[in-house]
Amino acid sequence: MMANSATRxxxxxxxxxxxxxxxVGLAPTAATAVxxxxxxxxxxxxxxxxxxxxxxxxxxxxxxxxxxxxPAPAPTQDVVPVSTPTxxxxxxxxxxxEEIISDGVIGAKWQLLGGxxxxxxxxTSNVSCEQNLxxxxxxxxxxxxxxPSTGANAVLLTVGKTGPQWHASGQLSAxxxxxxxxxxxxxxxxxRFSSGLDIxxxxxxxxxxxxxxxxxxxxxxxxxxxxxxxxxxxAPESCGLVSSGxxxxxxxxxxxxxxxxxxxxxxxxxxxxxxxxxxxxxxxxLGYPTSREICGLKAGGCYxxxxxxxxxxxxxxxxxTSGGGIRSAWAGSxxxxxxxxxxxxxxxxxxxxxxxxxxFQGGVIYWSPETxxxxxxxxxxxxxxxxxxxxxGYLGYPLDSEVCGLSGGGCYxxxxxxxxxxxxVTGAQPVRGGMRAKYxxxxxxxxxxxxxxxxxxxxxxxCAQAFQGGYLTWTPAASLDYRNSECTRLxxxxxxxxxxxxxxxxLVYTAAYGQSYAGVAYCKRVAxxxxxEWTTNGFVGASGFKPPGxxxxxxxxxxxxxxxxxxxxxxxxxxxxxxxxxxxxxPGSRWGGNPWTSTYNTYFESSSWVGYDENxxxxxxxxxxxxxxxAVINYNRPPDSPIxxxxxxxxFLHENKVPTAGCISLxxxxxxxxxxxxxxxxxxxxxxxxxIFR
Amino acid sequence: xxxxSPDALVTDALKNVQCAADANGTWSFSGTLTNTGTxxxxxxxxxxxxxxxxxxxxxxxxxxxxxxxxxxxHAAEVAHAxxxxxxxxAVVSK
Numbered sequence: 001m002m003a004n005s006a007t008r009x010x011x012x013x014x015x016x017x018x019x020x021x022x023x024v025g026l027a028p029t030a031a032t033a034v035x036x037x038x039x040x041x042x043x044x045x046x047x048x049x050x051x052x053x054x055x056x057x058x059x060x061x062x063x064x065x066x067x068x069x070x071p072a073p074a075p076t077q078d079v080v081p082v083s084t085p086t087x088x089x090x091x092x093x094x095x096x097x098e099e100i101i102s103d104g105v106i107g108a109k110w111q112l113l114g115g116x117x118x119x120x121x122x123x124t125s126n127v128s129c130e131q132n133l134x135x136x137x138x139x140x141x142x143x144x145x146x147x148p149s150t151g152a153n154a155v156l157l158t159v160g161k162t163g164p165q166w167h168a169s170g171q172l173s174a175x176x177x178x179x180x181x182x183x184x185x186x187x188x189x190x191x192r193f194s195s196g197l198d199i200x201x202x203x204x205x206x207x208x209x210x211x212x213x214x215x216x217x218x219x220x221x222x223x224x225x226x227x228x229x230x231x232x233x234x235a236p237e238s239c240g241l242v243s244s245g246x247x248x249x250x251x252x253x254x255x256x257x258x259x260x261x262x263x264x265x266x267x268x269x270x271x272x273x274x275x276x277x278x279x280x281x282x283x284x285x286l287g288y289p290t291s292r293e294i295c296g297l298k299a300g301g302c303y304x305x306x307x308x309x310x311x312x313x314x315x316x317x318x319x320x321t322s323g324g325g326i327r328s329a330w331a332g333s334x335x336x337x338x339x340x341x342x343x344x345x346x347x348x349x350x351x352x353x354x355x356x357x358x359x360f361q362g363g364v365i366y367w368s369p370e371t372x373x374x375x376x377x378x379x380x381x382x383x384x385x386x387x388x389x390x391x392x393g394y395l396g397y398p399l400d401s402e403v404c405g406l407s408g409g410g411c412y413x414x415x416x417x418x419x420x421x422x423x424x425v426t427g428a429q430p431v432r433g434g435m436r437a438k439y440x441x442x443x444x445x446x447x448x449x450x451x452x453x454x455x456x457x458x459x460x461x462x463c464a465q466a467f468q469g470g471y472l473t474w475t476p477a478a479s480l481d482y483r484n485s486e487c488t489r490l491x492x493x494x495x496x497x498x499x500x501x502x503x504x505x506x507l508v509y510t511a512a513y514g515q516s517y518a519g520v521a522y523c524k525r526v527a528x529x530x531x532x533e534w535t536t537n538g539f540v541g542a543s544g545f546k547p548p549g550x551x552x553x554x555x556x557x558x559x560x561x562x563x564x565x566x567x568x569x570x571x572x573x574x575x576x577x578x579x580x581x582x583x584x585x586x587p588g589s590r591w592g593g594n595p596w597t598s599t600y601n602t603y604f605e606s607s608s609w610v611g612y613d614e615n616x617x618x619x620x621x622x623x624x625x626x627x628x629x630x631a632v633i634n635y636n637r638p639p640d641s642p643i644x645x646x647x648x649x650x651x652f653l654h655e656n657k658v659p660t661a662g663c664i665s666l667x668x669x670x671x672x673x674x675x676x677x678x679x680x681x682x683x684x685x686x687x688x689x690x691x692i693f694r
Numbered sequence: 695x696x697x698x699s700p701d702a703l704v705t706d707a708l709k710n711v712q713c714a715a716d717a718n719g720t721w722s723f724s725g726t727l728t729n730t731g732t733x734x735x736x737x738x739x740x741x742x743x744x745x746x747x748x749x750x751x752x753x754x755x756x757x758x759x760x761x762x763x764x765x766x767x768h769a770a771e772v773a774h775a776x777x778x779x780x781x782x783x784a785v786v787s788k
Contacts, residue, residue: 586700614749
């Protein structure tokens, strides 16, 4: 209420004022001026509702809520700055004898500001009130307005930064009356008026206005601590952004508003702001911000949400955009608290099949229109990357997340063109195509095969893949499975003798010296890997093996040689279908056993049977039919070596599975199958196990 | 696959085979060779003594028989001191 106490009134004998009416129709007053710089304003700025910035989001999986500000009216346009304020309307006539009184709250305010010696100077009118609500008194250096709700506030004419602008730019009709004095702090000043407009000034932005009842101005005080924390505006509020948006910059804070999103700020020098700018800001795919920047995430991270995604930052990962299906998949994994951690790149599109990817600290999430978004992580990710991912690899995009908890702690992940299995023993290995179909048919990792132990290897239209318990092979004709055997050791360096890349290798081994009973593994080479055609048992020389490098000697001592020998020819009573050069025996078939003769350790024919020569016909046709089918093992003979007399001869693989004079004897079926599958150059590696296996 | 049966093998031509070692360890062979065919045939009998893994001694008999003819065949001292478990086998071919 306006007080009119005569005791508190300051009575000034002045000239008569002749109805000097101010623009609002109030009678002017006079006051004593004092020098009061804006920086010395004694009244603190009315506290805007200070929203605590950087509230930690302890649960990052929850999207932040948008600002609670009701949609603001479109901010008002700035008034045109006028450098020269219009002087206070001077009384038309001042009668020296008329007394101008400045009393009540206005008078008190005038006195507080220094009275006639202060910036307001002497009153030039008495106090005038409108319906006892708003009162005003004019002074030579400005005005003091008083309202019940705001008290008395001065708006200076020439002193300070904001008052002159008010006086020059429309005064009450443009701004309303002051609801506070000019406040200066933080390298700038402002004054608030009843319309909701602030007039501000700082050295960088000069004079600006802020519509504090609008979305942007409201957000400035509600979320960002007003000018003290955000800074003074450096530009007018500007509209015409995409989707009918507006913006205004306050120091390093750019507050943008749109009808759909409301007003939210973006810290322009910050990493998140930079990422936002990189994405095209509100014109980019993210759209307008819908939340403040929220910190307190794991490892010091922050994030800000936008209409179509978010930007997340941490010291280790930088600021990266996040949106769409990839963001959904990331959310499903627990955001930065999950296995993927923080993103370390933006979403990168332009991948094959219109796909996108985003790299995270712990993995990569891929998305394509056909497959959706799925992450690839850990060992499976390493393999997927090494295979070229979706860009250069054959697997295509992931179809689902990895599935763990398989037997032995294994995992798998399906892709468009195959799967990747992982176990701690085998690491990550791919399975695809025909191999995959066969593997699935056998029950995946639950069959004897277990987990894949290597990628498939394909050569000349044949493929082979190693598993824990065996192998799968693929040809256009069939997919086959093979159990592990000693053949596997040909692939892992477990055999001391070279396979020579032979199409087939037969491993014949006894447990110890002096033993004739032998294990036998017939190994087939498929795509560079040896798989097990079959395993069986048989016999070698009745005296067992001679050590490596020691001649087996005459057959009458029943020793077998140790080593790796080629097979280049076969014999018998009729070709069983072998690709080996085959010799059909006749009654004159002999194999030279008499040393220092020209026929030693060679085939020849004779009607006689002399000394240690072998009568092959006899051995082929006698009841036990040893040589009914057989193959020559090139021990002590070309092409493996020159013939050394008396070093040993007639070392064959043949039928009649009994201890031999140095040969290898197998069941009839095994010998026939051996011949039917073998080709010239195949090898037989034979010896005591300790001598041929590592 | 059936085992091959070469035409040269005429096992049925030899009957009454006896092949054994005497008290001194000397192996001797005898048998009856018969040509049941309609033409003369030259037979070869291969005899060996030994264990399954090696030959301790061997012998060959060649005999030509007219059609329908039959004869006793013998081979003395096929082997001496053959290892224990040795057996004697004879194969007749034409």
